Amino acid sequence: MQRHTPTEDQIRAQFVTSLMEYFKIEEDINLRAHVADLVRSIHPSQYREFFRRLSSREMPYKNGFEKIALIAEEFETESLTPVDAEARERADRLYHLMYDLRRDVTLVRDPDKSALERFEAIRFTSIRKASEEKPLLDQTDINVVKALGKRWIYDYVSLDHGLFEARVIVEYRNEILRRERDKTTLIAAPLKGRLIPS
Numbered sequence: 001m002q003r004h005t006p007t008e009d010q011i012r013a014q015f016v017t018s019l020m021e022y023f024k025i026e027e028d029i030n031l032r033a034h035v036a037d038l039v040r041s042i043h044p045s046q047y048r049e050f051f052r053r054l055s056s057r058e059m060p061y062k063n064g065f066e067k068i069a070l071i072a073e074e075f076e077t078e079s080l081t082p083v084d085a086e087a088r089e090r091a092d093r094l095y096h097l098m099y100d101l102r103r104d105v106t107l108v109r110d111p112d113k114s115a116l117e118r119f120e121a122i123r124f125t126s127i128r129k130a131s132e133e134k135p136l137l138d139q140t141d142i143n144v145v146k147a148l149g150k151r152w153i154y155d156y157v158s159l160d161h162g163l164f165e166a167r168v169i170v171e172y173r174n175e176i177l178r179r180e181r182d183k184t185t186l187i188a189a190p191l192k193g194r195l196i197p198s
Contacts, residue, residue, distance in 0.1 A: 042072060
């Protein structure tokens, strides 16, 4: 008699079913899809640890979906490379800064310039916290802002947070990788000169 080995898709479907039963979530195609989406980045080898964390945490004011999302976010954060982690952190900071700047320029009434024109006139290299000399945005941030363009930032920072974040993370990843490549080239150049015999 041949033994049936479940596929990864079947194991994942069973994991989603188990989560729904654990939280007494009604069986519904949309709710199932939502739970599946929340745990899409969890690997089958992590399911046991996922349930362990879920059952050992005190989260009294969270519903089932929120608890699943919080634990899934922990796993996702732990699996990030240093480049991805830096890109996400920088993208989050940039989002909040740009959102606040956009809100501030739209609150000012100026018959001569539109809010977009005032936003485009801001010199991002000179933005500082009140008590600090160091600018809030470093060269990596400025390069990302240039790649995105001020008009795109103005349009999307308040329009679609998810789209804004996704595009900004990609730009940061590219910029961080470029920065690291440049560092490697600078370090390698003197070594290369020493290794070439005269």
